Amino acid sequence: MERILTRWLDIPDIRRLDVYEANGGYQALRKALFDMKPEEIINEVKNSNLRGRGGAAFPTGTKWSFIPKDSKKPVYLCCNADESEPGTFANRYQLEFDPHQVLEGILIACRAVNAHVAYMYFRGEFTHQKRTVEGAIAEARAKGYIGKNIMGSGFDVEIYTHRGAGAYICGEETGLLESLEGKRAYPRNRPPFPAIQGAFGCPTVVNNVETLSNVPWIIKKGADWYRSIGPEKSPGPKLFCLSGHVNKPGLYELPMGFPLKDLIYDVGGGISDGRKLKAVIPGGASFPPFTAEEAEKVMMDFDSVRAAGSLMGTAGVMVMHDDTCMVDVLRTIAHFFHHESCGQCTPCREGCGWIEKLMIDMEAGRGKVSDLDVMLNVASNMEGNTICVLADSLAMPTRGFITKFRSEFEDHVRLGRCPFRDRDGRLAPPAHAAYQEGDHA
């Protein structure tokens, strides 16, 4: 497959405007401004079956069509560059290596929903990425792609960057909006949905960096072309973030529907340290793992992963070999969600802390077998009972790990210690690191 989202591997200087232009850059924007009506842009994106890459897989064209057509209030577009789901690192490279692609996507989306201001919300740690994008914005503004009367079309868009400060919940779209407004990032109750009352009380679209990066291609090459890549209902090129116990971790662009086992064994070079696969989380820490046996059969697209009992989320594929303690893994995940729960909802605030505590105890050999049922019970009380789905994001892996690896949890109780503990290094040592792209020295 031709590379589309990771063109920097073929064209190293694509981050520069002149190089981006020389490779067809901003042609899609020209087409969207001069040859298409906003309605036609939305229809093309709808027909492409593009689904959001930020985790929820919502159809992008449909989301845009919810924006009122004759809004008296201004319409805003927010590009979600908060990328904080553990195991996920695609947006980060896109922003560093091909910033104009996402800017072009933002501009086309603004045209589609008639927004004149776009905010890019960066996680606080994306200092370098934000600087790179600000450089690209300045270049694009100087060339007339951003600002007033873009390319002489009479259409205006300003793009502003906004920096968070280290809270995962800012990635949740309504948490993001609260944070943009200068508040604690407490997610909002819905309805009203952001399309009606988003940023500053106005209609707002929130889209992920990778989602928006697909848009110029859909406009340039058409919805039919796009739908022909991967499965019809969940199509397109996809960025897979491969990490953990594989020989070649890194970011890989592959068609949707790519077999998980080929991702791990061919693309990823197999399991590190000559070991065997034990578990793999397919979509970031929020989702249930697959066992080695299950992983054999899964295709990596939204519908197939769901049918197999997990979710593809952000395609953060975390691989664990057979020397990995599942109690320690679940404890690590529980710690994360406990740390990141915003605390508004009791089932989330208390539930995350409770699961973390039981996992710490079990890892230390102080657990009881009945704790497992307590955790499953806590998990079901967390699901569907809260303002946002962060609570579900711990409930799902909790249930997944306990049901799929129950005997390992029970071993901890029976032995009164972690069976992996007294070996040196506990979790197998890092073998090597093949992927150097990211070292922006």
Added chain:
Amino acid sequence: MPETRKPKFSEQALREFEELLTHYPTRQAALLPTLWIAQREFGWVGEETQAYVADLLGLPYSHVKAVVTFYPMFHRKPVGKYLLDVCTNLSCRLRGADRIVNCIRRRLGIEIDETTKDGKFTLGVAECLASCGTAPMLQLNQDRFYENLTEESILKLIDELSKRDD
């Protein structure tokens, strides 16, 4: 840098602040970026600074404080000249983040969230920093990433930083 004097932005920072206000329909929305300027100017965001920012934006002090305490990247006490945030989330943990943390603890003689006596180094741990493919990793001073860390490379980095401008 104790807050001995009343904090005040430099000319350059004030210009940036004025520009920021034009980006948003409300003054409140400029709060996070203004706090970032404050942290850059003063190194941390203590109560005096929070009050100064509240004045600049015409916001209640209580609101500014509520926001600062929500976001972990704002320092409410001074940190060392070199802040090392080591990711300890799952992908880094699977590839030896623990050994990186322990190596720094031993080398600097400090625990997590502590600063060396000479004020040079602070050791922090971070949640996933979007570098799982190049794990284990750390972020220096909330800016540059150091990836594919080994015990040798972390010791070398600490040595280099120790020697810088003394």
